[in-house]
Amino acid sequence: MRTSISDVLLLSLLSTSAVLASPAPIITKGTSIPLTRRSVHKRSPTDWEEWAVRHRTYVTNKYGGTLDSKSKRASGMNLLTNQGADSDYYGSIAIGTPAVSYxxxxxxxxxxxxxxxxxxxxCATASGATTASASSNSIPLFDPSSSSTFKNLTTPFSIQYASGEASGSLGQDTVQMAGFQVTSQTFGVCDEANGVLTSPLSGLMGLAWQSLASSKATPFWQTLASSGQWDSGVMGFFLTRYGNDTHSSNEEPGGQFTMGYLNNSLYTGDIDYQGVVSNDVAYWTLPLSSLNVQGQSVSLPTSGQDMYAAIDTGTTLIGGPSDVVQSIYANIEGAQAGTGSWEGYWLYPCSTQVQSSLAFGGQSWSISPADFEHTPIDNTGETCVGAFFEVSTGSSTPGWIVGDAFLKNVYTSFRYSPAAVGFAQLASTATSQNGREGNAPSATIGSPAAVVSSSGGVSKMSGATSVRFSAISGVQVLAVAGALLGGMVLA
Incomplete structure (x- = not known):
């Protein structure tokens, strides 16, 4: 059958009408990515003992402190592996040209x-392989030779952990995350990372301030925040809870991390911001103003570093000065100090529902009893480990490290200028995701809407608009295009 010119014109008009009638996407400079949380209650008591040593040693070393001679027996262990299996939250980034996700x-x-x-x-792998191609379960490894935009800076780089260090040299390449791209981002390319990583993790992205960076490089987030490309100079975290779900899978939906905006569907009321205390910002540090356990107020230091807390998404529990932590457990009947592998931790009857809360100069925020209870120490389920543990930090670092055991209970905002951390009450749309069955997100590569150079230059991608999305893959983009064209996908 022959097609007339009028038929072609009619088809063109119908297609155009379908596009115009389609709802327009929400345009914003803020973007978000899903987080993945790896489950907790799949470990044996022996595994948890090993984790305990690694966790406390890692946090102590991370904040420049020292351990007593008893704890140093386990200095060969490394927390990062166990943090990943316990309650680490991770997202995906893409690096190089062509971009590869990690x-x-x-x-x-x-x-x-x-x-x-x-x-x-x-580098450790899930299957014991040592290269990315050796096993489908191995850690994806970054290959500098496969990226046409990689630049080797030939500068040594190392990060110290409890059992050693991740070390290599510094390089520069294009880095993408959540719809943003930074060209010439400096990062560590590590050829030594013994015991540090487990599949599917390939590394770590620091989200604190440049003055804390071993590489001296401006962090990815800080380059973006200072570029003016964000709708608002904030990062938001919502973390899910699966620690009290004995049926959870190894990987579960972990919540959401946003850059450039806050997802107000996940919290209620206002964000209670408290200013970061240092003029030379490094950690996200707040003054810890009150601590309440089982209805009793715990006395806190009023001077020195022990009155401050670092808000740390990379730490599982809550570390604090020994004398204050001991006072916390004095309010819990049957609590006792841990020994052996549990040195520095405290144990209490699992049947006790511990009510606790923290305040940082403003509103007081409750910690769920499910988060105060870290894990039973044996198969009887009678004795549990509490979320607060004793840690000694360096003289110039905060005495408290407030990690995920607290952060799962609030929506958290990290504000660029003026530097501040804010908390808000979680909405039912957020709390309903705790323990919910679902598939964990997979690493995907999207098209960046804005490109920022590490030196501060900014450019828009040709023809691109900045749309709020979660790492849209090529297949999803094609599906969206089909919807906008009234179901017609043009090859």
Whole structure:
């Protein structure tokens, strides 16, 4: 059958009408990515003992403190592996040209970005393989030679952990995350990372301030925040809870991390902001103004570093000065100090529902009993480990490290200028996601709407608009295009 010119014109008009009638996307400079949380109650008591040593040693070293001689027996262990299996929250980034996606821990307690490289022979993998191609379950490793935009800076780089260090050299390349792109981003390319990583994690992205960075590089988020490309100079975190779900899978939906806006559907009321205390910002540090356990107020230091807390998404529990932590458990009947692998932790009857709360100069925020209870120490389920543990930090670092055991109970905002951390009450749309069955998000690569250079230059992608999305893949983009064209996908 022959097609007349009038038929072609009619088809063209119908297609145009379908496009115009389609709802327009919400345009914003803020974007978001889903987080993945790896489950907790799949471990044996022996596994948890090993985790306890690694966790406390890692946090102590991270904040420049020292351990007593008893704890130093386990100095060969490394927390990062166990944090990942317990309650680490990670998102995906893409690096290089062509871009390749990687899962990284999102850590507001440090400031460096680093990845395990393809030359790493000590990087742990789920299957015991040492290269990315050796097993489908192995850690994806960054191959500098596969990226046409990679630049080797030939500068040594190392990050110290409890059992050693992740080390290599610094490089520069294009980094994408949640719809934003930074060109010439400096990061560590590590060829030594023994025991540091487990599949599917390839590295870590620090979300604290530049002054804390071992590389001296401006962190990815800080380059974006200072570029003027965000709708608002904020990052938002919502973290899900699966720790009290004995049927959880190894990977579960973990919540949401946003850059440039806050997802107000996940919280109610106003954000209670408190200013970061230091003029030379490094950690996200707030004064800890009150602590309440089982209805009793716990006395807090009023001077020195022990009155301050670092808000740290990369730490599982809540570390604090020994004398104050001991006072916390004095309010819990049957609590006792841990010994052996549990040195520095405290134990209490699992049947006790511990009510606790923290305040940072403003509103007081409750911690769920489910989060105060970290894990039973044996198969009887009678004795549990509490979320607060004893830690000694360095003389110039905060005495408190407030991690995910607290942050799962609030919506958290990290504000660029003036530097502040804010908390808000979680909405029912957020709390209803705790323990919900669902598929964990997978790492995908989207098209960046804005490109920012590490030196501060900004450019728009040709023809691009900045649309709020969660790492849209190529297949999803094609599906969206089909919807906008009234179901017609043009090859």
């Amino acid at each position: 899962n990284v821990i999102l850590d507001t307690g440090s400031s460096d970005l680093w990845l395990a490289s393809s030359s790493c022979t000590t």
